[in-house]
Amino acid sequence: MSEPLFSKKNLKLLSDPLNDSNPITVQVLGICSALAVTAQLKPSIVMTISVMAVLAFANVIISLLRNTIPNRIRIIVQLVVIAALVILVDQVLRAYVYDVSKQLSVFVGLIITNCIIMGRLEAFALGNRPWQSFLDGIGNAAGYGFILIVVGFFRELLGSGSLLGYKIIPESWYIVNGGFYENNGLMVLSPMALIVVGVIIWVQRSRNRKLIED
Amino acid sequence: MKFIKNFFERTEPLVQKGAKYHWLNSVHDGFFTFLYTPKTTSKTGTHIHDYIDLKRTMSIVVLSVVPALLFGMYNVGVQHFKAIGELASTGFFDIFLFGLIKVLPIVIVSYGVGLGIEFVFAQLRGHEIQEGFLVSGMLIPLIMPVNTPLWMIAVATAFAVVLGKEVFGGTGMNIWNPALVARAFLFFAYPAQMSGDSVWIALKDTDKVVDGFSGATPMADAAAGHLNYSVADAFFGFIPGSIGETSTLAILIGAVLLIITGIGSWKIMVSTIAGGAVMGLILNAFAGSAGLSPEVATYFSMPFWHHLILGGFMFGAIFMATDPVSASQTEKGKWIYGFLIGILAIIIRVINPAFPEGMMLAILLMNTFAPLIDHYVVAGHVKRRTKRAKVSA
Numbered sequence: 001m002s003e004p005l006f007s008k009k010n011l012k013l014l015s016d017p018l019n020d021s022n023p024i025t026v027q028v029l030g031i032c033s034a035l036a037v038t039a040q041l042k043p044s045i046v047m048t049i050s051v052m053a054v055l056a057f058a059n060v061i062i063s064l065l066r067n068t069i070p071n072r073i074r075i076i077v078q079l080v081v082i083a084a085l086v087i088l089v090d091q092v093l094r095a096y097v098y099d100v101s102k103q104l105s106v107f108v109g110l111i112i113t114n115c116i117i118m119g120r121l122e123a124f125a126l127g128n129r130p131w132q133s134f135l136d137g138i139g140n141a142a143g144y145g146f147i148l149i150v151v152g153f154f155r156e157l158l159g160s161g162s163l164l165g166y167k168i169i170p171e172s173w174y175i176v177n178g179g180f181y182e183n184n185g186l187m188v189l190s191p192m193a194l195i196v197v198g199v200i201i202w203v204q205r206s207r208n209r210k211l212i213e214d
Numbered sequence: 215m216k217f218i219k220n221f222f223e224r225t226e227p228l229v230q231k232g233a234k235y236h237w238l239n240s241v242h243d244g245f246f247t248f249l250y251t252p253k254t255t256s257k258t259g260t261h262i263h264d265y266i267d268l269k270r271t272m273s274i275v276v277l278s279v280v281p282a283l284l285f286g287m288y289n290v291g292v293q294h295f296k297a298i299g300e301l302a303s304t305g306f307f308d309i310f311l312f313g314l315i316k317v318l319p320i321v322i323v324s325y326g327v328g329l330g331i332e333f334v335f336a337q338l339r340g341h342e343i344q345e346g347f348l349v350s351g352m353l354i355p356l357i358m359p360v361n362t363p364l365w366m367i368a369v370a371t372a373f374a375v376v377l378g379k380e381v382f383g384g385t386g387m388n389i390w391n392p393a394l395v396a397r398a399f400l401f402f403a404y405p406a407q408m409s410g411d412s413v414w415i416a417l418k419d420t421d422k423v424v425d426g427f428s429g430a431t432p433m434a435d436a437a438a439g440h441l442n443y444s445v446a447d448a449f450f451g452f453i454p455g456s457i458g459e460t461s462t463l464a465i466l467i468g469a470v471l472l473i474i475t476g477i478g479s480w481k482i483m484v485s486t487i488a489g490g491a492v493m494g495l496i497l498n499a500f501a502g503s504a505g506l507s508p509e510v511a512t513y514f515s516m517p518f519w520h521h522l523i524l525g526g527f528m529f530g531a532i533f534m535a536t537d538p539v540s541a542s543q544t545e546k547g548k549w550i551y552g553f554l555i556g557i558l559a560i561i562i563r564v565i566n567p568a569f570p571e572g573m574m575l576a577i578l579l580m581n582t583f584a585p586l587i588d589h590y591v592v593a594g595h596v597k598r599r600t601k602r603a604k605v606s607a
Contacts, residue, residue: 081508175406175407180363185402185404187403195377198381200376202381
């Protein structure tokens with residue numbers, strides 16, 4: 001335990017998933033929820049926080065238990081931990097942000113099956129100490145959430161002309177009000193989320209050349 | 215015209231690597247080789263080349279859509295003056311001029327945005343300007359309703375060029391026809407501006423329309439169970455519709471040019487039309503079946519060849535389906551590919567009420583499947599020949 005809490009190695013656990021090993025754009029995990037909840041910015045942000053809470057605490061719990069879990073039943077133990085946390089998150093969302101919780105509908109429950117969470121538990125938490133696992137969880141959820149928020153930002157701005165529910169595009173611009181503008185209906189459909197994620201991947205790889213595979 | 219050549223030759227050293235305007239190299243090269251056959255020769259390998267290169271091919275395709283474009287301009291004027299009841303009292307040139315003023319900005323926007331993006335990508339990636347957009351830039355205006363706002367055309371063109379073509383590696387690499395990607399983008403993004411009764415005819419709010427004017431396309435009417443067009447109007451193109459798609463005659467003139475020069479595949483054209491006719495006949499056969507509402511039954515029983523002259527079917531069959539990049543490459547594959555486009559276009563058109571026209575979606579779907587068709591055609595050849603080899607051995 002001589003290592004400082006925020007040593008260079010530990011900080012890397014936080015920063016790596018934001019770029020070099022981003023769960024969505026590099027490992028291509030968690031795409032399903034990234035397409036489903038990002039039609040607007042608010043659900044994207046709530047989803048990010050939920051996944052962050054679940055992933056960070058699941059990582060810590062599994063890391064604490066890592067030497068006591070029999071190898072053969074580790075997956076089911078992980079699932080129990082994740083499911084318990086997801087139920088907690090779901091209850092909190094229902095209590096405090098009921099409308100968003102309704103908007104997210106099944107996708108809160110489906111955090112259980114989010115590949116990123118199982119992946120981090122298997123790949124990291126089972127072999128590392130709690131503090132590092134916590135940082136890894138926060139980092140990966142942040143990497144996931146960053147993409148979600150960027151996609152949600154563009155989809156809500158271009159598809160609904162608003163951000164977090166506030167109108168950005170003036171009403172008088174719209175064609176129905178005698179203006180010239182129209183919201184892009186394609187942005188609200190999930191295929192466009194896939195295209196936006198694709199564009200993000202494109203931009204990221206042209207800036208970060210070592211990610212380009214042959 | 216010598217001075218143009220002189221200009222390009224004189225400016226050539228200025229755009230070489232390391233020179234002052236080196237970043238203009240691909241633009242210079244693009245315009246020079248567009249106007250004059252390049253004098254560069256191959257250093258190794260094959261030394262005999264066909265004189266016709268990609269730029270010349272594209273020029274011929276552009277030439278072959280000119281009849282449809284000119285007629286489209288005229289028809290925009292005709293539909294306008296018909297709607298306000300002044301068709302008989304307006305001269306030919308006034309009608310054409312009205313259409314020209316409406317259509318020309320769309321063409322300019324399409325070319326301006328598309329070529330601009332092509333130039334930027336050519337500079338960024340350091341390769342020559344690819345001439346694929348010469349054709350797409352001409353096809354995009356022809357498949358738009360005349361009332362589409364110009365900024366939407368700009369957005370759709372940018373989308374088609376960047377996400378329909380450049381992400382796949384540029385001209386020759388795209389899996390879908392870029393012009394149809396632009397159309398599909400607009401169709402799903404701004405449905406109010408791309409369908410309905412008010413987008414096909416250029417009218418201002420102040421224009422007074424004649425009694426009984428609807429503005430709907432014959433296809434929309436047919437879907438509602440009214441067949442109120444004359445076959446001659448549909449064939450010559452005096453019906454509302456996207457700018458260049460209405461006149462079957464003008465499109466067929468282009469088709470002749472494409473077939474004579476060998477640039478468009480006649481197999482795809484013929485099989486697409488055959489597919490449409492076959493599906494029309496199948497629908498006719500089921501027109502009497504119980505359970506169809508009277509409107510649908512009318513649409514089902516429409517003479518099968520009317521499907522070929524209405525809407526975008528012919529334009530798609532001649533200019534869109536034959537795009538050599540996104541179509542099937544094998545000869546047998548071309549027959550399958552075209553036939554399925556024809557069948558699907560009519561199915562979508564008649565049976566799915568959400569889509570008044572099915573040609574765009576049918577071609578995009580078959581573009582997606584073209585490599586698969588090719589794969590199985592080639593696999594079939596390999597299998598047959600292996601079998602033959604075994605028998606003789």
